[in-house]
Amino acid sequence: MSPPEVIVVPFPHPGHLFPATELCNQLASRNCHVTVFYPSSSSPSSLSLHPLIRIVEFSLEDSVNFKPPALDETLLKLIAVYFKDRNSSDFPVCAIVDEMIGWAIDPFLELEVPAVTFFTSSACSSALAHAMDQIIRSTDDLLTPGTIVHRSPAPERDGCAPASSSSAARRGPPNGRATAR
Structure with a gap:
């Protein structure tokens, strides 16, 4: 049996990406396949070195000064494309979404993928x-x-x-x- 897959969706700002990276590393150290959605301008090389972590990159003009509607539209499309050709028996066991974009749990819940939010502060x-x-x-x-x-x-x-x-x-x-x- 293959390890379970967990999707991590961080808020694309440096102060949120580091805790999400640490979360991904912790999940991978517990034998979970982790798929993380990262802006291409901020994708950490340390994650790409772990064999259980897969980075799905997306582009934002500026990961510090972006307009929220652009992020909303980008993430909704990214989630839809990610699940488009997948069989429901191959869906991840859960999605973990940054609290700053808590609305992004809705597409996962609609696909019957359990989803939770995480808080990146201490x-x-x-x-x-x-x-x-x-x-x-x-x-x-x-x-x-x-x-x-x-x-x-x-x-x-x-x-x-x-x-x-x-x-x-x-x-x-x-x-x-x-x-x-």
């Missing part, structure tokens, strides 16, 4: 975003219209995890005063 910023949402949800009933709440990471936990609502209450707001308009 685990710390992902944890902060999740924790901030949880804190805001848990304190909604404490907030009144016009109140500004300052929250920051807890330095006692390596500056990575957000302060809990109880530690924020214990220490108080920044500069020792609450701000309200």
Whole structure:
């Protein structure tokens, strides 16, 4: 039985391509065939050296200053062409799409290919975003219209995890005063 295929579709910007490259290398190290869609101007040579990684290149005029509609149209065509002559029994086991182009999971789902999005920021910023949402949800009933709440990471936990609502209450707001308009 051949290794499963996973498609990776990164957002074509340098800050997103490096994490996608690392993801591809991790998947290949676990014996997955990886097909990654990369702009031809940014295709990393390190990926082409791995026998389980296949790069499908596409052109964008400028991978830093491109217009979103051009990317949308290009990726939709690329996905359609990629699947055009394939038998559904030969489809990839899943597609992993950068969160910045989360809409691109739709064509995969229409083809009944499971698809997920990935977030290219650090685990710390992902944890902060999740924790901030949880804190805001848990304190909604404490907030009144016009109140500004300052929250920051807890330095006692390596500056990575957000302060809990109880530690924020214990220490108080920044500069020792609450701000309200």
